[in-house]
Structure formats: C-alpha cells, structure tokens
Amino acid sequence: MAHKTLVTGVIGSDTHIVGNRILSMALEKAGYKVVALGALTPAEEFVKAAVETAADAILVSSLYGQGELDCRGFRDLCVEAGLEDIMIYIGGNLVVGKQTWEEVERRFVAMGFDRAFPPGTRTDDVLRILAQDFAARAQNASEGPIARRPPP
Amino acid sequence: MKAALLIDFGSTYTKLRAVDVDGASILGAGQGPSTVGTDITIGMRAALADLERHIGPLPSFAYRFACSSAAGGLRMVTVGLVRELTAEAARQAALGAGARLVGTFAYRLTAADVSRIEALAPDILLLAGGTDGGNSEVILHNAAALGGSRVACPIVLAGNRSAMDECRDRLAGRDVIVTDNVMPEFNVLDIEPARAAIRDVFIGRIVHAKGIDRAQAMFDRVLMPTPAAVMEGARLLADGCDGLAGLGSLLVVDPGGATTDVHSVASGEPREAGVIPQGLPEPRVKRTVEGDLGMRHNIAAIAETAGVGNIATESGLTESRVLELIDELNTDVGRVPASPEEEALDRALARAAVRLAVKRHAGTVQTIYTVSGPAIVQRGKDLTDVHVVIGTGGALAHSPDPAAILETALADAADPFSLRPRAPRLLLDREYILFACGLLAEVEPRQALALGLAHLTPLQKEIRDERTVRT
Numbered sequence: 001m002a003h004k005t006l007v008t009g010v011i012g013s014d015t016h017i018v019g020n021r022i023l024s025m026a027l028e029k030a031g032y033k034v035v036a037l038g039a040l041t042p043a044e045e046f047v048k049a050a051v052e053t054a055a056d057a058i059l060v061s062s063l064y065g066q067g068e069l070d071c072r073g074f075r076d077l078c079v080e081a082g083l084e085d086i087m088i089y090i091g092g093n094l095v096v097g098k099q100t101w102e103e104v105e106r107r108f109v110a111m112g113f114d115r116a117f118p119p120g121t122r123t124d125d126v127l128r129i130l131a132q133d134f135a136a137r138a139q140n141a142s143e144g145p146i147a148r149r150p151p152p
Numbered sequence: 153m154k155a156a157l158l159i160d161f162g163s164t165y166t167k168l169r170a171v172d173v174d175g176a177s178i179l180g181a182g183q184g185p186s187t188v189g190t191d192i193t194i195g196m197r198a199a200l201a202d203l204e205r206h207i208g209p210l211p212s213f214a215y216r217f218a219c220s221s222a223a224g225g226l227r228m229v230t231v232g233l234v235r236e237l238t239a240e241a242a243r244q245a246a247l248g249a250g251a252r253l254v255g256t257f258a259y260r261l262t263a264a265d266v267s268r269i270e271a272l273a274p275d276i277l278l279l280a281g282g283t284d285g286g287n288s289e290v291i292l293h294n295a296a297a298l299g300g301s302r303v304a305c306p307i308v309l310a311g312n313r314s315a316m317d318e319c320r321d322r323l324a325g326r327d328v329i330v331t332d333n334v335m336p337e338f339n340v341l342d343i344e345p346a347r348a349a350i351r352d353v354f355i356g357r358i359v360h361a362k363g364i365d366r367a368q369a370m371f372d373r374v375l376m377p378t379p380a381a382v383m384e385g386a387r388l389l390a391d392g393c394d395g396l397a398g399l400g401s402l403l404v405v406d407p408g409g410a411t412t413d414v415h416s417v418a419s420g421e422p423r424e425a426g427v428i429p430q431g432l433p434e435p436r437v438k439r440t441v442e443g444d445l446g447m448r449h450n451i452a453a454i455a456e457t458a459g460v461g462n463i464a465t466e467s468g469l470t471e472s473r474v475l476e477l478i479d480e481l482n483t484d485v486g487r488v489p490a491s492p493e494e495e496a497l498d499r500a501l502a503r504a505a506v507r508l509a510v511k512r513h514a515g516t517v518q519t520i521y522t523v524s525g526p527a528i529v530q531r532g533k534d535l536t537d538v539h540v541v542i543g544t545g546g547a548l549a550h551s552p553d554p555a556a557i558l559e560t561a562l563a564d565a566a567d568p569f570s571l572r573p574r575a576p577r578l579l580l581d582r583e584y585i586l587f588a589c590g591l592l593a594e595v596e597p598r599q600a601l602a603l604g605l606a607h608l609t610p611l612q613k614e615i616r617d618e619r620t621v622r623t
Contacts (some may be wrong), residue, residue: 005286013523035338048234054289
C-alpha cells in the first residue's frame with residue numbers, strides 16, 4: 001500500500017474543498033502517496049497528474065450537484081491518455097433532486113467509475129474498500145490477464 | 153584602479169564594455185564584427201582596437217569575462233512527458249539557462265520526432281519526464297529512442313529519479329549528465345539544478361565546440377550564454393546584495409533582431425486574497441522568448457501577428473508602404489532606420505513586439521461562476537505591482553523615443569484580464585550594461601549592482617492616471 005499513488009481533487013467549478021481535504025489527509029495517514037489537486041479542478045488535470053505521477057487510482061469529489069455533467073467522458077479521457085486500467089472512484093453529492101442512491105450509483109458505474117460513494121461516507125469505509133480493490137487487482141494480475149470490467 | 157573587461161560574443165557583433173570596478177563606472181565601449189564562423193579572434197581584435205580608440209591605451213584588466221550568443225546561441229531541444237507538466241518544466245529550465253529552444257517534445261518520441269531531433273542537431277538535449285517515483289515508462293522509451301539514434305549532443309537527464317539508472321544504461325556511450333528532476337513532485341518546479349547542469353555543459357563543452365575558446369588568450373573565461381548573463385544582471389538589480397538595496401521586483405524587455413526576450417524577477421503570486429492560482433507554479437526568475445517577434449529576422453511575423461493595418465495606423469504609413477518596407481528590411485537584416493519613414497515603422501514594430509511579448513509573459517485572471525458565487529482564477533504571474541520595467545537592446549537604445557516603446561509593456565485598461573505592470577518606473581539600458589552586470593556579479597556582486605544602478609536611465613512617461621488622481 002505504501003507504494004500506491006492516488007490523485008484526489010474536487011472536479012469542475014466546485015469550491016467545496018473540506019471533505020476532499022479530510023479524505024486526502026486520511027489517505028496520507030494510511031500510507032498512500034496523495035497528489036491533492038484541490039478545488040476547481042478540470043477533469044483533464046486529474047488525468048494529466050495521474051499520467052505524470054503514474055497514479056494507481058483517481059478519487060474524484062463532487063459536492064455541488066453538477067457531478068454528472070463534469071464527469072461525463074472521464075473514463076474516456078483516461079483511456080485516451082493511456083490509463084485504461086486506472087481505478088477511478090467518485091463520491092459526494094453527485095446529483096440534485098430526489099433520486100435513489102442505487103440509481104445514481106448505477107449511472108456513475110455505467111460512466112466508467114469503478115465505485116461511487118454516497119454523501120456521508122466515512123473515510124474508514126473508503127480506506128477499507130480501496131485496500132480490498134487493490135488486493136483484488138493484485139490477485140487478478142497474478143492470475144493472468146486483467147479481467148476487463150463487463151460492459152454496463 | 154581595478155578594471156574589468158566584459159565581452160559579449162553576439163550573433164552580429166562582438167561587444168566590449170570596459171568598466172572601473174571600484175568606481176562602478178563605464179570606462180568605454182568597443183565593438184567589432186562577429187567572426188565565430190571563421191576565426192573569433194578577428195572580431196575580438198577589431199573590438200579591442202575600437203575600445204582603444206575610445207579610451208586610449210587599455211589598462212590591465214583584473215577580470216576578463218565573456219558570454220556568448222554566437223554561432224546560433226545555445227541551441228537546445230527539450231523532451232518531457234505531459235506537455236503542461238514536465239515538458240513545460242524542462243522548457244522553463246532550458247530558457248532559464250539562456251538557451252535558444254529549437255524544439256520541444258512531449259510524450260513518447262516517435263521515429264519522426266527522433267529524425268527531427270537528428271536534423272535539428274541541438275547543442276544540448278534536456279530529457280525529463282515523470283515525477284520522482286511516478287511515470288518511468290515514457291522517459292525510458294525516450295532514452296532508448298535517443299540511445300538508438302544519431303543524436304550526438306550531450307544529454308542532460310532531469311526526470312524521474314527512479315528511472316535515471318536505467319536511462320543512463322539506455323544512453324550508454326553518450327555524453328550523459330544526470331541532475332535532479334525538474335518536477336520532483338506533482339506541480340513542484342525545481343529547475344535550478346538542471347539550469348546549473350546546462351550551464352556547466354555550456355562552459356565545459358559547447359564553448360569549445362563552437363570555437364569560442366580560440367580567443368582564449370584574450371579573455372579569462374566564458375561564463376554563460378548571453379541571455380543568462382542578462383538574466384543574472386536582472387536578478388542582481390532586483391534583489392540587491394548585502395549592503396546595497398536593489399530595485400525590487402522588475403521586468404526586462406529586449407526586443408531583438410530575431411526574438412523578443414522578456415525576463416521577470418517577481419514572485420507573481422496573486423495580489424488579492426481569494427484569487428485561486430491554477431496551472432504550474434511560476435519560477436520567480438522567469439524568461440520567455442518570443443520567436444515570432446524579431447525586429448528584423450521575423451519582421452514579417454510581427455506585422456502579421458500585430459496586423460499590418462495596426463502597424464500602418466501606428467506608423468502613419470499606408471499599408472502598401474508598410475509591406476514594401478518590410479520586404480526590404482527582411483532581406484537587409486543589418487539595416488538601421490535611415491529615413492523618417494523607416495523610423496516610424498521601426499517604432500510601430502517595436503511597440504507591437506514589446507506589447508505582445510509582455511502580454512504573453514504576464515499572467516491572466518478569469519472569473520468563473522460557481523454555485524457558491526464567482527471565483528477568480530489566475531494563470532501565470534501577476535506582474536501588476538512590479539516596481540521597475542527595464543528596456544534593453546538596440547531597438548530601444550537607439551530609438552529617439554524609447555519611452556513610447558517601453559510604455560506598451562504596461563497594463564492596458566482595454567485588456568483588464570492581463571496582469572501587466574500598472575505603474576512601474578521605466579528605465580532604459582542605453583549603454584547595454586545588463587549583460588556586463590550579470591558577468592561581473594560572479595565575482596563582485598556589490599560593484600556590479602552599483603554599476604547597473606548608475607547606468608540605467610530613467611524615462612519619463614505620460615501621466616495617464618491624471619484624471620483619476622484626486623488632489
């Protein structure tokens with residue numbers, strides 16, 4: 001885990017930095033190398049930072065309800081930059097209006113995110129799931145060619 | 153009296169400044185042709201003879217230092233990974249070392265890229281890519297591509313630390329110098345070590361390769377490329393040294409024959425709280441070179457960028473006359489303005505070059521609207537509070553109205569998003585002393601600073617804020 005690099009930031013025209021900073025601190029404390037891009041980060045900047053630092057995962061925050069617009073094509077950007085297999089998470093207040101979380105999660109997974117997290121997620125949960133996912137990937141890698149995510 | 157001889161082996165002229173170090177004054181100047189192509193000593197001898205004509209028998213010089221932009225200058229190619237990140241950091245390092253960039257590359261070098269680099273035959277190649285512990289695959293690919301090529305120049309390696317050993321292996325048999333990563337952490341610039349390495353290569357190998365050391369008996373050392381000497385002069389004038397205060401943050405503009413150079417010595421951080429900086433952090437001492445803004449070699453490009461119509465309006469000539477004159481000057485690059493028409497044209501061109509070059513050098517602000525209200529985002533350096541703007545180079549020094557040219561470096565009410573200086577003092581480097589200050593600063597910084605301060609001429613500018621000042 002000590003060798004994993006994560007890119008974090010708040011996507012789009014979103015200035016809500018507090019939750020993202022708490023998450024970044026928790027990740028750092030857990031031994032990850034964190035490249036924190038902060039608030040108001042365009043999607044392209046996440047990808048550029050991940051290329052240059054050879055990041056293992058990108059953790060995107062979105063708190064202002066425009067996440068769906070900002071994240072459209074995020075996986076495609078990664079693929080374009082040669083990061084087809086990078087793990088990408090999204091979390092926060094992803095949509096506005098009354099929508100069930102299951103529906104929202106399904107939509108973001110369909111957009112190519114490996115996981116989506118609802119508002120109020122504890123950092124401990126993120127750390128646990130992240131460790132699980134990295135372990136699963138290591139397992140897959142040792143068993144042979146990486147199993148591609150099934151199409152949505 | 154302790155005297156020093158400062159030499160600039162330029163692309164057109166060999167220029168000398170003899171100075172009295174203790175008195176911090178200029179004894180005299182001499183000029184000869186640039187003869188690096190044949191035998192550099194011919195031009196040097198002519199320049200010394202010219203100096204002697206001006207000041208009589210030459211004193212014995214305690215220091216004889218040179219800088220050079222002859223034989224095409226320090227021609228460099230930079231290679232990085234992401235264009236806005238390590239590729240940009242590599243560019244900044246090369247420009248800061250006083251290089252002339254002939255090619256900049258990002259991502260994986262293709263076979264076509266490698267052939268282009270071979271054809272460019274740079275003096276030095278700077279290879280960067282990846283933060284420390286970050287991406288190593290691309291820099292390794294690029295090292296292998298260069299290792300298998302006919303690129304024979306020294307290669308400065310300043311990329312991902314974890315990949316350096318293997319890069320060196322892949323470049324076996326080449327002249328390789330490993331230095332610190334230009335971007336050790338994401339968005340952290342560390343270009344000084346690469347700059348120093350480039351300068352060492354310049355002194356140790358390029359000076360010889362270009363035949364400059366043939367005149368070795370006539371000087372002690374070549375210290376750096378000329379743009380680096382100007383930059384060191386600017387840094388000294390801004391920061392001062394112990395016991396003598398400098399001028400504070402400053403900007404130097406040099407509209408030259410082939411390019412327009414801009415140097416800034418200023419932090420450039422947002423002036424107001426709440427402005428969010430974006431993009432790569434900016435080096436405090438920054439140099440930019442505008443390859444399309446040269447008063448002679450790129451005269452057509454200036455007119456095209458600024459608009460022939462605007463040049464015509466500014467100079468009071470007709471568009472067809474402007475185009476005619478540009479054609480003439482384009483083929484006769486050594487020509488200095490002789491007629492009032494040519495003077496007017498040169499003034500308009502210099503104004504356009506300075507305005508565009510400083511606009512590109514300075515940062516910008518942009519308001520973006522977020523759910524929680526508007527936010528201001530800054531890219532590049534905020535130079536609005538810069539204390540001093542210095543104009544240097546022949547186009548300004550020989551102009552009958554240098555203030556009118558230098559003024560275009562200032563903030564423009566019609567362009568409020570550009571962070572150019574608002575109310576600086578304007579100084580003219582009429583004696584071309586900046587390079588000499590930069591060279592002398594190596595050994596006698598205090599006297600070099602005093603020399604610069606004594607020989608920069610203040611320019612009067614129009615008081616345009618008159619109406620807004622309450623008395």
